[in-house]
Amino acid sequence: MFSKAFSVQKVFAPARRRLLVLLLAALMAGFGWGLAPVFAARDIPAVALSPTESITFTEAQLAKGKKLFNTACAQCHVGGQTYPNPDVSLKLSDLEGATPPRDNVLAIVDYIKNPVTYDGVESLLEYHPNTQLTSEYPRLRNLTDEDLKLIAGYILVQAKTVPGWGGTKNESHSDLSAYL
Numbered sequence: 001m002f003s004k005a006f007s008v009q010k011v012f013a014p015a016r017r018r019l020l021v022l023l024l025a026a027l028m029a030g031f032g033w034g035l036a037p038v039f040a041a042r043d044i045p046a047v048a049l050s051p052t053e054s055i056t057f058t059e060a061q062l063a064k065g066k067k068l069f070n071t072a073c074a075q076c077h078v079g080g081q082t083y084p085n086p087d088v089s090l091k092l093s094d095l096e097g098a099t100p101p102r103d104n105v106l107a108i109v110d111y112i113k114n115p116v117t118y119d120g121v122e123s124l125l126e127y128h129p130n131t132q133l134t135s136e137y138p139r140l141r142n143l144t145d146e147d148l149k150l151i152a153g154y155i156l157v158q159a160k161t162v163p164g165w166g167g168t169k170n171e172s173h174s175d176l177s178a179y180l
Contacts, residue, residue: 047156048104055105057153065154068147072129072139080158080166088118091166092159108152112140 044062049055057065069077076083080090088094096103099120102111115128124130129137131148143151158165 044157045160047153047160050104050106051101055153057150057157061150062154062157065150065152068143068151069154072143073151076129079164080155080162089166090155090159092156094166095156095159103156105149105152105156108155109145109148112148112151 044056044059046054046056077090082089088098092103095101095108098118100107102108113131115124115130116122117124125132129140131140131143134141
C-alpha cells in the first residue's frame with residue numbers, strides 16, 4: 001500500500017512538536033505578562049484602618065508588608081506569636097483586648113512608634129523595638145509611615161486568614177488539623 005518511507009507518525013510529529021512549542025510559548029508569555037497572579041489570587045479581606053474606616057490591601061502591598069515584617073519583626077513574632085511574652089500575641093483577639101486596642105492599622109503603627117504595655121499603663125520605649133530606639137534596634141528607625149502601614153496590614157490580614165496565626169504551638173496545630 002504505502003512505501004516504507006511514508007509513516008503517519010513522521011507526517012504528524014512535526015505538527016505535534018510545533019503545537020507543543022506554541023502551547024509552551026503561550027504559557028510562558030502569559031506568566032511573563034503578569035497573568036499568573038490571576039490564577040493564584042486569593043480573596044483579601046478588608047481590615048480596619050481606624051476604628052471607623054476599613055481598607056483592603058493589594059497582593060503587592062501585602063507582599064511588601066510581609067517582607068518588611070520578616071525583616072523587622074519576625075525575630076520575635078514568628079507566625080504571629082510573641083516569643084518574649086507568649087501571653088500576648090498578634091492574633092486578633094489579643095490585639096482587640098489591648099488598651100488601647102491594636103486591632104486596626106493606625107493603632108498598630110502608633111504602637112510601633114510608641115509601644116506601651118498591654119494594659120496601656122507603662123511605656124515600653126526602652127524595651128520594645130520601635131522607631132525611636134536609636135541604638136538597640138536600628139531596623140525600625142528607617143521605616144516610613146507607609147512601610148509601617150504595610151506591616152500592620154500584613155499582620156491584620158494574617159490574623160484574619162491564617163489558621164493558628166498568633167496562637168501557641170498547640171493552638172496553631174489544632175487550628176490546622178481541620179485542613180489536614
